[in-house]
Amino acid sequence: MNVNYSLVKDYQRPAFKDQSKIEDTVAKILHKIKVHGDQAVQAISQEIDQQQAQYIDLLPFDDYAIDQGLKDAIKSAYRRIQKYCQFQIKDLKNDQFSDEMGDFGFVYQPIERIGAYIPGGQFPLISTALMTLVPAKVAGCPVRVACSPSDHPALLAAASLAGATQFLHIGGAQAIGALSYGFAQTAPVNMIVGPGNAYVNQAKAQVQHRTQIDTLAGPSELLIYANQIKHPEWLMYDALAQAEHDANAISLVVSESTALLDKLYTLLADHDKGKALLANDNIVLLLSDDQKQSLSFINDYAPEHLMVCDESMKTALFTNYGSLFIGENSAVAFGDYCAGPNHTLPTAGSAKFSGGLSVHQFLKVLSTQKINNTGRGVLANISAKLAAAEGLIYHQKSAEIRK
Numbered sequence: 529m530n531v532n533y534s535l536v537k538d539y540q541r542p543a544f545k546d547q548s549k550i551e552d553t554v555a556k557i558l559h560k561i562k563v564h565g566d567q568a569v570q571a572i573s574q575e576i577d578q579q580q581a582q583y584i585d586l587l588p589f590d591d592y593a594i595d596q597g598l599k600d601a602i603k604s605a606y607r608r609i610q611k612y613c614q615f616q617i618k619d620l621k622n623d624q625f626s627d628e629m630g631d632f633g634f635v636y637q638p639i640e641r642i643g644a645y646i647p648g649g650q651f652p653l654i655s656t657a658l659m660t661l662v663p664a665k666v667a668g669c670p671v672r673v674a675c676s677p678s679d680h681p682a683l684l685a686a687a688s689l690a691g692a693t694q695f696l697h698i699g700g701a702q703a704i705g706a707l708s709y710g711f712a713q714t715a716p717v718n719m720i721v722g723p724g725n726a727y728v729n730q731a732k733a734q735v736q737h738r739t740q741i742d743t744l745a746g747p748s749e750l751l752i753y754a755n756q757i758k759h760p761e762w763l764m765y766d767a768l769a770q771a772e773h774d775a776n777a778i779s780l781v782v783s784e785s786t787a788l789l790d791k792l793y794t795l796l797a798d799h800d801k802g803k804a805l806l807a808n809d810n811i812v813l814l815l816s817d818d819q820k821q822s823l824s825f826i827n828d829y830a831p832e833h834l835m836v837c838d839e840s841m842k843t844a845l846f847t848n849y850g851s852l853f854i855g856e857n858s859a860v861a862f863g864d865y866c867a868g869p870n871h872t873l874p875t876a877g878s879a880k881f882s883g884g885l886s887v888h889q890f891l892k893v894l895s896t897q898k899i900n901n902t903g904r905g906v907l908a909n910i911s912a913k914l915a916a917a918e919g920l921i922y923h924q925k926s927a928e929i930r931k
């Protein structure tokens with residue numbers, strides 16, 4: 529076996545470094561905020577980030593003094609993300625049917641108060657302001673509190689363009705606590721969305737009993753599946769790109785071709801950053817025996833970003849991923865910024881039970897029923913029997929009295 533790659537059958541996603549320490553730190557932060565409120569939020573933000581937690585008044589987008597080229601790029605990305613969101617929602621409509629018992633239906637109701645976390649610890653993720661706030665606005669959520677440790681002017685401008693109703697300058701687990709328990713003039717939000725590092729995601733996981741969350745969108749992951757490619761350099765940069773997000777980020781390349789893995793290894797080993805990321809297992813090259821083994825591994829691994837370089841493969845073969853990128857043209861970086869589909873995506877295998885952020889997640893599906901006189905009699909008989917069997921006597925009475 530060539531020493532430059534591992535076997536797919538032996539690979540397992542590593543646990544985060546210091547996971548139990550992170551769980552403990554986050555639990556303590558959230559407990560302090562629960563007990564001591566704003567004062568704790570402020571003290572923790574000062575201690576960890578040397579930052580005062582405060583609301584920043586957003587200006588109209590055009591008033592931000594940022595480079596015109598960047599402004600145009602933000603606007604273009606905004607339009608593509610909005611177009612995709614509008615496409616997601618276009619066929620959603622409240623509906624009902626009537627039968628001999630009455631009228632039965634459902635309505636879509638936007639969640640009222642949304643918190644959007646925008647990462648900013650290492651890099652100010654300007655694009656995440658668009659990715660989290662645009663779908664909330666398209667869904668019709670009236671309160672959209674943006675929250676970030678970064679106050680980079682372009683990030684503020686993007687939050688303004690994307691429709692943040694408030695901007696809270698704070699990061700980390702304490703930001704999630706401030707959104708979930710409320711901070712200063714702002715009451716608790718009903719749902720928190722957006723990606724973040726291991727602390728942010730652990731905090732989202734821990735507030736779930738009181739606040740809805742979108743998905744666990746933690747340190748970035750990419751899985752490239754390729755056997756024959758035209759542009760190895762493109763894939764090298766895709767692997768480097770997702771691995772540069774975080775010390776816990778991982779880019780995998782799965783292939784049945786030793787020639788392809790050798791080529792990528794040579795390119796990466798020749799590149800300073802690539803060499804370091806390979807040595808640290810942030811980029812891992814994996815050899816598979818055959819397509820069956822590759823598919824089984826990919827669907828079990830459930831990567832955040834899945835890039836499949838063979839355009840002839842049926843997409844239905846892949847069942848667990850956050851977002852699928854088909855063909856060498858489809859750089860994951862395009863998806864990160866501006867292709868249109870959301871970049872807030874499930875990581876650490878949570879793509880097995882969750883998709884990425886979408887307009888749908890900002891909507892509650894509420895059911896309605898109106899029973900007519902025929903229904904009253906028929907349903908009373910059925911309900912009374914079930915209630916009697918369960919021993920719930922007033923349920924039985926409530927049904928029988930309507931006969």
Ligand SMILES: NC(=O)c1ccc[n+]([C@@H]2O[C@H](COP(=O)([O-])OP(=O)(O)OC[C@H]3O[C@@H](n4cnc5c(N)ncnc54)[C@H](O)[C@@H]3O)[C@@H](O)[C@H]2O)c1
Pocket residue numbers: 553576577646647648649650651653656677698699700701702723724725726727728744745746747748773774777832871872873874875
């Ligand atoms: N899954 C996705 O959809 C997706 C998309 C984009 C980015 N991401 C991920 O978002 C993350 C952004 O991470 P980031 O760190 O740059 O920014 P971040 O805003 O997520 O986290 C920064 C905060 O983490 C807290 N923190 C850092 N070290 C800490 C410690 N030792 N103890 C307590 N708190 C600590 C600090 O309060 C800091 O403000 C990356 O992991 C990236 O991969 C994921």
Ligand SMILES: [Zn+2]
Pocket residue numbers: 748769770773860861864
């Ligand atoms: Zn990325």
